[in-house]
Amino acid sequence: MIDEVLAQREAAAVMQTYRRQPVAFVRGEGASLFDADGRRYVDCMAGISMNNVGHCHPAVVTAIQQQAARLINVSNLYYTEPMVALAEWIRDHSLGGRVYFCNSGAEATEAALKLARKHGGPGKTEVVALVDGFHGRTYGALSLTGQPGKQEAFRPLVPGVHHVERDDLEGLEAAVGPATCAIFLEVVQGEVGVHPVPVEMIRLARELADRHGALLVIDEIQTGLARTGPLFAYQDVGVTPDVMCLAKSLGGGVPIGAVVATPRFDAVLQPGDHGSTFAASPLAAAAALASCAVLGDAALQQSVRVKGAALLAGLEGLVEDGLATEARGRGLMCAIDLPRARAAEAVEALLAEGFLVNNTSPRTVRMLPPLVIDAEDLDALVGALRRVLPGL
Ligand SMILES: Cc1ncc(COP(=O)(O)O)c(C=O)c1O
Known part of the structure; x- marks a missing residue:
């Protein structure tokens, strides 16, 4: 657990933008985290899907150590x-x-937005995104994020963004037009509690983007890199975007983000259009290459499908027994809704049991374990949920 002195120092020195769990970690290995007393916690959050390879994966550690000893960063003025x-x-x-390349998810969204705006030109400045979507917290990204609670204090936002409910086919058709430069969406909305966007909605977005000359941008920042099973979640939907945003687990824990597009858009951004001093440093890129080698492995991806199906079956068992009202999952991206608004208490009770999860709303508990987690740890998570939920 955490010592009170550290909590007080944090409160005095750090702007309070996070409500932290009362625990401080000093070491990690695979899906295990350890506090200063040596107590083990099973990490079922992977740093919000930032540690898909698990903590301190030996290949990532070696890559970082070797690269750090040679060259850490030289900016983007030179080749590396x-x-x-x-x-x-x-x-x-x-x-x-x-x-x-950039350094975070929000920056990837910003870059994709600028690419779409530059490609669209002066007559195509509008963007369509989904209600409940999450694309980051910088101004452009926040403007696309379809969650008014996160936007309210920061208005006015970037103009020209229209939000449509994730299952509103007619609304999407009405919102996209000749002035639309891009449609932004996630295949599974993670920040609101793991809600898959219906396949018909994603297919319609593809069709409308083609019809109106807009770009389909898929945000795979949380779903990407094998989180849902395939390397990228769009691959299971049968829709190919024009642009994809990546970040989170790309760097195996080291900050790095990326935007990739189809070759048609290779030359949209030119020197001076966008940039970042730090982006894709040799250190971050070496870590990312090691992380990608692990996550690109077909056997790892298959194991995510198998373990994810078992976890979802366990969570559905909770629904059958009245401990949860709904279970959702795609690979190792899962959530349950509780019958009452006790999700924060559930997170606290699970922490006491040695399991890290988080609540995305007062009723929803989300689980995003490292993809290397053992099936036994996932069984134990369901067992812990069975123990704590009846008491809440
Ligand atoms: C789908 C999605 N997009 C964008 C972001 C923003 O990423 P970052 O926190 O690295 O800016 C997140 C972060 O949770 C995310 O889940």
Whole structure:
């Protein structure tokens, strides 16, 4: 657990934008995290899907150590091999076109938005996104994020963004038109509690983007890199986007984000249009290459499907027994809704049992374990839920 002195120092020194759980970690290995007393916690959050390879994966650690000893960063004024190799890997495993690098998910959204706006030109400045979608918290990304509670204090936002409910086919058809430069969506909306966007909605978005000359941008920042089973969630839907955003587990825990597009958009962004001092440093790119080698493995992806199906079956058992009202999951991206608004208490009770999960709303508990987690740890998570939920 956490010592009170550290909590007080944090409160005095750090802007309070997070409600932290009362625990401080000093070491991690795979799906295990350890506090200063050596107590083990089963990580079922993976840093909000940032640690898909698990904590301190040996390949990532070695890559970071070796690269850090050689060269950490030189900015983007010069060529570095790891950055080029990472761009090639992303390009060849996804949309086939060039890659833009940044440092986070929100920055990836911003870059995709600028690419779409520049491609669209002056007559195509509007963007359509989904209610409950999440694309980050910088101004452009926040404007696309379809959650008024997160936007309210920061208005006016970037103009021209229209939000449509994730299952509103008619609304989508009405919202997209000749002035639309892009449609942004996630295949599964993670931040609101793992809600898959209906396949018909994603297919319609593809069709409307083609009809009106807009770009379909799929945000795979949370769903990507094998989280839902396939390397990218769009691959299970049968819809190929024009642009994809990546971040989170791309760097195996080290900050890095990327935007990749189909070759048609290779030349939209030109020197001076966009940039980042830090992006795709040799250090971050080396970590990302190691992380991608692990997550690109077909056997790992298959194991995510198998473990995810078992976890979802366990969660559905909770629904059958009246402990939860709904269970949702795609691969190892899962959530349950509780009968009452006790999700924060459930997170607290699970922490006491040694399991890390989070609540995305007063009634919803989300689970995003590292993809290398053992089936036994997932069984134990369901067992812990069975113990704590009846008392809430
Ligand atoms: C789908 C999605 N897009 C964008 C972001 C923003 O990423 P970051 O926190 O790295 O800016 C997140 C973060 O949770 C996300 O889940």
